Amino acid sequence: MMRTALTVLFVLGVAWGGWGQDVRLTLAPADAVGDWAQALVPLRLRSTPAQDVAFDGPPLVLSQWGEVVLGTARYTLLLGIRADGQADLWVDANRDKRISSDEILVGSRAPGYVEWVAELRATPSGGEAFLYPLTVVWPEGRGYVYLVGGAPRWGEFAAGGRTATVVLVDGDLDGTYGTKGDFYAVDVDGDGIVHGEPDGHERFALGEGFTSAERSYRLSHIDPGGAAVRLVPTGYVPPKPPLLPGYPAPELRFTTFPDGKPFALSDLRGKVVLVDFWATWCGPCMNELPLFLELYEAHSGDGFEIVGLSLDTSERDLRTVLAERDVGWPVAFEGKSWDNTLAQLYRVYQIPTSYLLDQDGIIRYRDLHGNELAERIVELLSTPLAPVLVEASPVLVPVLGPPRPILEVHAPPEVGLVPGEGGMFSVVLVNTAPYEAEEVRIFLAGLPDEATAPEVELAGIPAFGEREVRLAVELAGAVSPVLSASIEVLYHYCIADACFQIQDAVPVVFAVGEARPRPWAIPAWWILIALGVGLVLAVLLRGRLLIVAGLVLVGVAGASLIVGVLRGQATQAWRIASVLCTSCVGIDEVRTEDVTLPPSIRDALAAFPGSAHLMVFHTPWCKSCPYAKALVAEVARANPRISYELVDADQDRDQAEKAGVIQAGRVIVPAILVVETGRALFGTSDLAARILAALGEIQ
């Protein structure tokens, strides 16, 4: 009997441990969980729909199309501007490829943006279809919308004799739970609040485990339709320390930069401490530096200390800034950016991020800036050992989520290399967001010592812009026939005063072929040498020898011509000649200076009552195009009803031709098209004033 009971208990234990606990989830009511459960994804709008969709609605002066994919269902959005300037959104909700008048959504307007709420049917592959609440936000005048959603689902599970809330979020808004970008949160401390903020101690990636009531669990199964998740016990997972006011700040230990002294945060007990995560590439961080220097000078003698935790990757940049600004407080530098161990300990997902600690090392405030920071420091210094705040109220309510890659990396999965030589291949980087990706570095990781690949750096990729880079791989010795590596893309971007650095990786396989020279690779240099020798002989030789030299040169010229054509140089010549960069041929000035709009023009732009969409046509080799792009960006900043998009005229000649930025068969860059009137502005002279005048032509 006893034996049977033990067996049953064992089987039940195995069942519990092996199969875990199924948690039924239901769609969480709106506002039941925090804003952190609403993910935000920008969606670029285009002048034509992705699918062949007809529109039966009222006449529009401007139509912009987008597409939302929820599981296997693709919904076409149409953002239309009527003649009276009213913006409306239609969704092909029944997916019949015909948008009728009644498929219009009711919008609510606020200064600067319009918002529509939709409920679309998501059809996840392998799961049951469900209604997906989605909010579409259009910053007026822009060529994109924000999709806000995530369809958070919640349920209860039993842990250690009590129940805890589990929330599952479709973080990438693809209508399928359990995919890349999704996450979950659990009320592990049972305080009734789920701290699912991007750096919250109760938020977890799908592969991450958690500990509640001293037991650790992980997700073993997620229903694609979000109907249920299965939680199974797992090995002990250390709980994440809360980073909320009232909780002690996690200990920091490091060697200071550049003097190499040991440092421990706990040694600063008795002092008010500002723990600041920053980097020299982060504009908002550098803007704060003068205030920090001022505060440090004023209060360091009264028991105030700053601890700088740098997320820089460039030691030289950091060393220069510390020396030039005469920074006296301890600074940590690992050169690992977001992989910095101290930043990971504090779950830093944006910079600047700062915590103000009291004399006991307790977090009292976070992300204070300007006068408020100065006042709180004085307050803490003047009221030492004040009662600790215990209520856990997060100061930050982020809706942006943790750093999300904004660059799509398109590269061939397999690249052929020639032994002893190497090869080249193209990588296309597409910016999918309305923010500029800055200081983009592209390099290969995981190659053997015999292979080298120089890093490529781009100053930036503008909002929704696209760049193609060529990566070269050189093979110096014998390598295995197949090399696995990854294309690493490192960049940062800023949204308002928050900056993020991203390192993305795309796998690539190099197939090293037979040592077979390309038909034109070996004679290539011989052609140049033969041409030079032939020309010298043509000057020196006489009589029949000159005839021989002439005939040899004919052969060499023909070979050079063939090699050039095989290498695509004829097309290269055509490309250079058929897109006219006005500043390159001395028709217009080369403008490379920083753009500043005169106050009178900025005010006039801000007062522009209508809406306008500008298209900036450019090419990579155009000298003044960066200036034109920056100026149009400034124009759009001056008035949110003015939107713009960048078009590479070399890559997208059809669009350039359709737009009419052509004079006598030449696509001319830089050119700015005012879509509403079809007026094209060429060159950069008095460009801001000319744009203003062109905007004035819009009825």
Next chain:
Amino acid sequence: MTLRTFRRGTQSLGILLGVFGATGIGMTHLLFPGLHCYACPLAITVCPIGLMQNLIISGTVPFYFLGVVATYGLLLGRGWCGWFCPFGTVNDLLAFRKARFVRALSPLKLLVLLGTGVAAWRLADTWFCKLCPAASLTASLPYLGLGVAEVNTPFLIHMGTLATVLVGMVLVARFWYRYLCPMGGLLSLFNRVSFFGLRLRADRCTECGVCARSCPMGIEPHQKINSSDCLKCGKCIPACKSSALSIGFSLPGARGRDPLRASGTAARADRVPPRQ
């Protein structure tokens, strides 16, 4: 048909190719065998010097460019300047005042070519285009009319170089092609070895020097036939009373293609005939 009429015909063909875009044909992959800006609103061909600079900036080993230029050079040499190039035709039409060729200045055009390449390499910019008088005439002025260009500093620089070169052409016949044209410099490397050229019958040459006096470039065809400065325009041919000179296609180095002194006859002591 006289040689002069025939040459006017080929020069008209050169102008026709330069403005063939008027037919609606867009840009092609062809290189123009002379100096003609690809920015010209009616151009359908690529300017070799403009392309050369862009290829240097982009770090491309220019096989296509060299192949085409060498082919052109082997075919006519500087004959393109005298028979086809539209800017050469402008030189020709303004060649009122013949002057002696200053041989010391001859390498200037090669220096301009070298400077153009070095500027593209070191400064990563197409500096020659910004000064080119051909571009001033065929791009800046038309685009001003089309409303793309404005009267600004680059435009005034273009007009300045154009005016200077035009004045130079009026004062010294074929001034641009004598001393400054980088395309002419490039083609001059092939002049001796090109298949089109002058031929001299040594047995008929009396060394009277009339050919030299008729030469707009101020060179002495009978002394240095098909020299790197000769445009092979053929003006010396009807001037020669003893019919010693002829022009046409022949193998480089063939009989009559070498200078007179190379064929055994001593050169005249004074070499340069007296001007009339």
